[in-house]
Amino acid sequence: MPNILKDTAVVDIDLNDDAIFKPTKQIFLGAMTKANLTALLNNGDISESDFNKVLDAAHCYFKYALVYLQKKFPLTNELLANAKWIDVPNRIKSNWNNVEYFLDRYHDLLSDTSVEVVYDEFLDYQTLMDTDIEAKAWEEAKVIDCEEEGVPTVFHYRVDVLWWHIANLKIPGTNVPRFSHLFKVAEIILVLPHSNAEEERLFSIVRKNKTDSRSSLKLDGTLSSILAMKSRFQESVVPCYKWQPEEEVLKKAKKATLNYNKIVCENCLSYSIQDTVLQ
Numbered sequence: 001m002p003n004i005l006k007d008t009a010v011v012d013i014d015l016n017d018d019a020i021f022k023p024t025k026q027i028f029l030g031a032m033t034k035a036n037l038t039a040l041l042n043n044g045d046i047s048e049s050d051f052n053k054v055l056d057a058a059h060c061y062f063k064y065a066l067v068y069l070q071k072k073f074p075l076t077n078e079l080l081a082n083a084k085w086i087d088v089p090n091r092i093k094s095n096w097n098n099v100e101y102f103l104d105r106y107h108d109l110l111s112d113t114s115v116e117v118v119y120d121e122f123l124d125y126q127t128l129m130d131t132d133i134e135a136k137a138w139e140e141a142k143v144i145d146c147e148e149e150g151v152p153t154v155f156h157y158r159v160d161v162l163w164w165h166i167a168n169l170k171i172p173g174t175n176v177p178r179f180s181h182l183f184k185v186a187e188i189i190l191v192l193p194h195s196n197a198e199e200e201r202l203f204s205i206v207r208k209n210k211t212d213s214r215s216s217l218k219l220d221g222t223l224s225s226i227l228a229m230k231s232r233f234q235e236s237v238v239p240c241y242k243w244q245p246e247e248e249v250l251k252k253a254k255k256a257t258l259n260y261n262k263i264v265c266e267n268c269l270s271y272s273i274q275d276t277v278l279q
Contacts, residue, residue, distance in 0.1 A: 004020045015067050025055060027058050027062070037051060037054060041221075083098070085122075091126050091128070096122060099118065099122050099182070106235075110184060110185060110188075113181050113184055114181060121182040122176070133169075140161050141161035142155055143156055143158055165184075166183065167180075209227075210223055229243070
Protein backbone atom coordinates (compact mmCIF):
# COMPACT_ATOMS: atom_id res chain seq x y z
CA MET A 1 0.00 0.00 0.00
CA PRO A 2 1.31 3.51 -0.79
CA ASN A 3 0.94 4.72 2.81
CA ILE A 4 3.21 1.88 4.00
CA LEU A 5 5.96 2.93 1.60
CA LYS A 6 5.52 6.55 2.60
CA ASP A 7 5.65 6.06 6.37
CA THR A 8 8.00 3.05 6.74
CA ALA A 9 11.61 2.52 5.74
CA VAL A 10 11.98 -0.21 3.12
CA VAL A 11 14.15 -2.36 5.42
CA ASP A 12 11.52 -2.17 8.18
CA ILE A 13 8.54 -3.32 6.10
CA ASP A 14 7.16 -6.66 7.28
CA LEU A 15 6.49 -8.49 4.04
CA ASN A 16 4.83 -11.36 5.90
CA ASP A 17 1.96 -9.06 6.85
CA ASP A 18 -0.69 -9.53 4.15
CA ALA A 19 -2.52 -6.44 5.38
CA ILE A 20 0.11 -4.13 3.85
CA PHE A 21 -0.56 -5.33 0.30
CA LYS A 22 -3.21 -4.06 -2.09
CA PRO A 23 -6.27 -6.31 -2.58
CA THR A 24 -5.54 -8.84 -5.32
CA LYS A 25 -8.10 -7.36 -7.72
CA GLN A 26 -6.38 -3.95 -7.50
CA ILE A 27 -3.02 -5.26 -8.74
CA PHE A 28 -1.93 -3.47 -11.91
CA LEU A 29 -0.83 -5.94 -14.57
CA GLY A 30 -0.57 -3.50 -17.43
CA ALA A 31 -3.39 -2.18 -19.59
CA MET A 32 -3.00 -4.73 -22.39
CA THR A 33 -2.71 -7.74 -20.08
CA LYS A 34 -5.72 -6.67 -18.02
CA ALA A 35 -7.78 -6.01 -21.18
CA ASN A 36 -6.93 -9.42 -22.66
CA LEU A 37 -7.73 -11.21 -19.41
CA THR A 38 -11.03 -9.39 -19.10
CA ALA A 39 -11.90 -10.19 -22.72
CA LEU A 40 -11.14 -13.90 -22.16
CA LEU A 41 -13.32 -13.88 -19.06
CA ASN A 42 -16.22 -12.09 -20.76
CA ASN A 43 -16.05 -14.40 -23.78
CA GLY A 44 -16.17 -17.47 -21.58
CA ASP A 45 -12.70 -18.66 -22.65
CA ILE A 46 -11.58 -18.76 -19.00
CA SER A 47 -13.51 -19.10 -15.78
CA GLU A 48 -13.56 -16.57 -12.97
CA SER A 49 -11.49 -19.04 -10.96
CA ASP A 50 -8.79 -19.03 -13.67
CA PHE A 51 -8.95 -15.23 -13.81
CA ASN A 52 -8.36 -15.03 -10.06
CA LYS A 53 -5.50 -17.55 -10.30
CA VAL A 54 -3.65 -15.18 -12.62
CA LEU A 55 -4.14 -12.31 -10.17
CA ASP A 56 -3.02 -14.50 -7.25
CA ALA A 57 0.08 -15.56 -9.19
CA ALA A 58 0.89 -11.91 -9.92
CA HIS A 59 0.41 -11.07 -6.24
CA CYS A 60 2.84 -13.84 -5.23
CA TYR A 61 5.36 -12.74 -7.87
CA PHE A 62 5.37 -9.12 -6.72
CA LYS A 63 5.52 -10.15 -3.05
CA TYR A 64 8.53 -12.43 -3.47
CA ALA A 65 10.23 -9.94 -5.75
CA LEU A 66 10.06 -7.50 -2.83
CA VAL A 67 11.38 -10.19 -0.47
CA TYR A 68 14.31 -10.75 -2.84
CA LEU A 69 15.03 -7.02 -3.10
CA GLN A 70 14.91 -6.62 0.65
CA LYS A 71 17.45 -9.42 1.10
CA LYS A 72 19.79 -8.75 -1.81
CA PHE A 73 19.85 -4.98 -2.24
CA PRO A 74 22.42 -3.07 -0.13
CA LEU A 75 19.69 -1.08 1.61
CA THR A 76 21.58 -0.97 4.91
CA ASN A 77 25.05 -0.51 3.45
CA GLU A 78 26.83 2.09 5.57
CA LEU A 79 28.95 3.44 2.74
CA LEU A 80 25.98 4.01 0.44
CA ALA A 81 23.94 5.57 3.24
CA ASN A 82 26.70 8.11 3.88
CA ALA A 83 27.32 8.78 0.18
CA LYS A 84 23.99 10.59 -0.18
CA TRP A 85 25.62 13.98 0.42
CA ILE A 86 26.97 14.10 -3.15
CA ASP A 87 23.37 14.20 -4.47
CA VAL A 88 23.49 17.88 -5.37
CA PRO A 89 19.73 18.61 -5.60
CA ASN A 90 19.21 17.10 -2.10
CA ARG A 91 22.43 18.42 -0.52
CA ILE A 92 20.57 20.26 2.26
CA LYS A 93 19.24 16.93 3.60
CA SER A 94 22.71 15.55 4.33
CA ASN A 95 24.91 16.34 7.32
CA TRP A 96 28.57 16.63 8.22
CA ASN A 97 28.70 13.09 9.64
CA ASN A 98 28.19 11.76 6.12
CA VAL A 99 31.33 13.52 4.89
CA GLU A 100 33.30 12.70 8.04
CA TYR A 101 32.63 9.00 7.44
CA PHE A 102 34.70 9.13 4.23
CA LEU A 103 37.43 11.22 5.83
CA ASP A 104 37.86 8.48 8.43
CA ARG A 105 37.44 5.51 6.10
CA TYR A 106 39.83 6.80 3.42
CA HIS A 107 42.23 8.59 5.71
CA ASP A 108 45.31 7.46 3.74
CA LEU A 109 43.97 8.99 0.54
CA LEU A 110 42.92 12.22 2.27
CA SER A 111 45.77 12.62 4.76
CA ASP A 112 46.82 15.91 3.19
CA THR A 113 43.27 17.29 3.32
CA SER A 114 42.40 19.71 6.12
CA VAL A 115 39.28 18.58 7.98
CA GLU A 116 38.51 22.16 9.03
CA VAL A 117 38.67 23.37 5.43
CA VAL A 118 36.49 20.47 4.25
CA TYR A 119 33.94 21.34 6.94
CA ASP A 120 33.81 24.98 5.83
CA GLU A 121 33.47 23.96 2.19
CA PHE A 122 30.71 21.49 3.08
CA LEU A 123 28.68 24.23 4.78
CA ASP A 124 29.24 26.42 1.73
CA TYR A 125 28.14 23.54 -0.51
CA GLN A 126 24.93 22.99 1.46
CA THR A 127 23.96 26.65 1.22
CA LEU A 128 24.96 26.85 -2.43
CA MET A 129 22.19 28.31 -4.59
CA ASP A 130 21.09 26.26 -7.59
CA THR A 131 21.69 29.35 -9.69
CA ASP A 132 25.35 29.34 -8.62
CA ILE A 133 25.70 26.31 -10.89
CA GLU A 134 25.26 27.23 -14.55
CA ALA A 135 21.96 26.36 -16.20
CA LYS A 136 24.05 24.58 -18.84
CA ALA A 137 25.36 22.22 -16.16
CA TRP A 138 21.87 21.30 -14.98
CA GLU A 139 20.81 20.68 -18.57
CA GLU A 140 23.83 18.46 -19.27
CA ALA A 141 23.24 16.46 -16.09
CA LYS A 142 19.49 15.97 -16.59
CA VAL A 143 18.40 12.41 -17.35
CA ILE A 144 14.75 11.84 -18.30
CA ASP A 145 13.30 8.70 -16.71
CA CYS A 146 9.72 9.06 -17.92
CA GLU A 147 7.72 11.40 -20.12
CA GLU A 148 4.12 11.85 -21.21
CA GLU A 149 3.26 13.35 -24.58
CA GLY A 150 6.85 14.50 -24.97
CA VAL A 151 6.89 16.29 -21.59
CA PRO A 152 9.36 14.94 -18.95
CA THR A 153 7.49 13.83 -15.84
CA VAL A 154 10.24 12.00 -13.94
CA PHE A 155 13.93 12.80 -14.18
CA HIS A 156 17.14 12.83 -12.14
CA TYR A 157 20.52 14.55 -12.39
CA ARG A 158 23.87 12.84 -12.93
CA VAL A 159 26.03 13.70 -9.93
CA ASP A 160 29.29 13.18 -11.83
CA VAL A 161 28.38 15.91 -14.32
CA LEU A 162 27.22 18.34 -11.62
CA TRP A 163 30.33 17.74 -9.50
CA TRP A 164 32.58 18.43 -12.48
CA HIS A 165 31.01 21.87 -12.68
CA ILE A 166 31.15 22.34 -8.88
CA ALA A 167 34.87 21.51 -8.95
CA ASN A 168 35.37 24.36 -11.42
CA LEU A 169 33.55 26.98 -9.33
CA LYS A 170 35.77 29.79 -8.02
CA ILE A 171 35.61 31.82 -4.84
CA PRO A 172 33.84 35.06 -5.90
CA GLY A 173 36.33 37.72 -6.96
CA THR A 174 39.27 35.30 -7.14
CA ASN A 175 40.63 32.49 -9.28
CA VAL A 176 40.82 30.11 -6.30
CA PRO A 177 38.76 26.86 -6.52
CA ARG A 178 35.79 27.11 -4.17
CA PHE A 179 35.42 23.40 -3.32
CA SER A 180 38.87 21.93 -3.99
CA HIS A 181 39.09 20.00 -0.69
CA LEU A 182 35.48 18.81 -0.64
CA PHE A 183 35.79 17.67 -4.24
CA LYS A 184 38.66 15.33 -3.27
CA VAL A 185 36.26 13.53 -0.94
CA ALA A 186 33.48 13.51 -3.55
CA GLU A 187 35.87 12.04 -6.13
CA ILE A 188 36.33 8.93 -4.00
CA ILE A 189 32.58 8.31 -4.02
CA LEU A 190 32.24 9.05 -7.72
CA VAL A 191 34.81 6.41 -8.72
CA LEU A 192 33.37 3.65 -6.52
CA PRO A 193 32.07 0.88 -8.84
CA HIS A 194 28.29 0.44 -8.74
CA SER A 195 28.50 -3.25 -9.65
CA ASN A 196 30.91 -5.91 -10.90
CA ALA A 197 29.43 -5.82 -14.41
CA GLU A 198 32.60 -4.39 -15.97
CA GLU A 199 34.76 -7.09 -14.35
CA GLU A 200 32.41 -9.82 -15.52
CA ARG A 201 32.48 -8.35 -19.02
CA LEU A 202 36.30 -8.44 -18.94
CA PHE A 203 36.31 -12.09 -17.81
CA SER A 204 34.02 -12.88 -20.72
CA ILE A 205 36.46 -11.24 -23.17
CA VAL A 206 39.32 -13.27 -21.66
CA ARG A 207 37.41 -16.54 -22.14
CA LYS A 208 36.64 -15.64 -25.76
CA ASN A 209 40.28 -14.88 -26.56
CA LYS A 210 42.29 -17.32 -24.44
CA THR A 211 40.82 -20.53 -25.81
CA ASP A 212 42.22 -24.07 -25.92
CA SER A 213 43.73 -23.35 -29.33
CA ARG A 214 45.29 -20.11 -28.06
CA SER A 215 46.29 -21.21 -24.57
CA SER A 216 49.77 -19.70 -24.77
CA LEU A 217 48.59 -16.08 -24.68
CA LYS A 218 50.38 -14.41 -21.79
CA LEU A 219 48.53 -12.07 -19.45
CA ASP A 220 51.41 -9.57 -19.49
CA GLY A 221 51.84 -9.86 -23.24
CA THR A 222 49.53 -10.38 -26.19
CA LEU A 223 46.44 -11.10 -24.09
CA SER A 224 46.69 -7.83 -22.17
CA SER A 225 47.15 -5.96 -25.45
CA ILE A 226 44.05 -7.60 -26.91
CA LEU A 227 42.05 -6.77 -23.77
CA ALA A 228 43.24 -3.16 -23.84
CA MET A 229 42.25 -2.75 -27.48
CA LYS A 230 38.84 -4.39 -27.08
CA SER A 231 38.08 -2.36 -23.94
CA ARG A 232 39.11 0.90 -25.58
CA PHE A 233 37.50 0.23 -28.96
CA GLN A 234 34.34 -1.78 -28.38
CA GLU A 235 33.10 -3.76 -31.35
CA SER A 236 29.70 -2.07 -31.09
CA VAL A 237 31.46 1.18 -31.99
CA VAL A 238 34.70 0.38 -33.84
CA PRO A 239 35.99 -3.22 -34.21
CA CYS A 240 39.57 -3.31 -32.94
CA TYR A 241 40.86 -4.78 -36.21
CA LYS A 242 39.52 -1.73 -38.07
CA TRP A 243 41.14 0.79 -35.75
CA GLN A 244 43.52 3.12 -37.51
CA PRO A 245 46.16 4.82 -35.33
CA GLU A 246 46.99 8.46 -35.97
CA GLU A 247 49.73 9.27 -38.43
CA GLU A 248 51.88 10.77 -35.68
CA VAL A 249 51.63 7.56 -33.65
CA LEU A 250 52.72 5.51 -36.66
CA LYS A 251 55.71 7.80 -37.27
CA LYS A 252 56.85 7.52 -33.65
CA ALA A 253 56.36 3.74 -33.66
CA LYS A 254 58.35 3.40 -36.90
CA LYS A 255 61.13 5.61 -35.56
CA ALA A 256 61.28 3.62 -32.31
CA THR A 257 61.42 0.36 -34.31
CA LEU A 258 64.27 1.64 -36.50
CA ASN A 259 66.23 2.79 -33.46
CA TYR A 260 65.64 -0.54 -31.74
CA ASN A 261 66.77 -2.53 -34.80
CA LYS A 262 69.81 -0.29 -35.16
CA ILE A 263 70.87 -0.86 -31.57
CA VAL A 264 70.28 -4.62 -31.88
CA CYS A 265 72.31 -4.78 -35.09
CA GLU A 266 75.18 -2.77 -33.57
CA ASN A 267 75.23 -5.06 -30.54
CA CYS A 268 75.15 -8.15 -32.74
CA LEU A 269 78.03 -6.77 -34.84
CA SER A 270 80.00 -5.93 -31.69
CA TYR A 271 79.55 -9.45 -30.29
CA SER A 272 80.49 -10.94 -33.66
CA ILE A 273 83.76 -8.94 -33.76
CA GLN A 274 84.55 -9.89 -30.17
CA ASP A 275 83.97 -13.58 -30.94
CA THR A 276 86.26 -13.32 -33.99
CA VAL A 277 89.03 -11.64 -31.99
CA LEU A 278 88.75 -14.12 -29.15
CA GLN A 279 88.90 -17.06 -31.52
